[in-house]
Amino acid sequence: MPPVIRASEIGSYLYCRRAWWYRKQGMESENQSELATGTELHRQHGRKVLAAGLLRTLGVILLLTALTLLIVYLALRII
Numbered sequence: 069m070p071p072v073i074r075a076s077e078i079g080s081y082l083y084c085r086r087a088w089w090y091r092k093q094g095m096e097s098e099n100q101s102e103l104a105t106g107t108e109l110h111r112q113h114g115r116k117v118l119a120a121g122l123l124r125t126l127g128v129i130l131l132l133t134a135l136t137l138l139i140v141y142l143a144l145r146i147i
Contacts (some may be wrong), residue, residue, distance in 0.1 A: 081088040087097075097103060 077088070080091065090097075
């Protein structure tokens with residue numbers, strides 16, 4: 069049975085064939101601290117993107133609530 073090839077492995081190969089080959093040989097990268105720093109930066113960025121999306125959703129909800137209240141207020145004033 070042929071080995072399973074994952075999408076991340078294909079991405080790694082396309083990005084840098086030599087790094088992919090080294091990993092297949094079981095060799096560890098020498099820049100582990102830089103890799104850990106990059107991983108943490110990506111994690112922080114992901115949290116910021118999530119927070120921005122939640123704030124945008126909250127803003128839309130508040131805007132719709134304000135418009136609904138304005139319509140109700142104007143409707144009651146006309147009646």
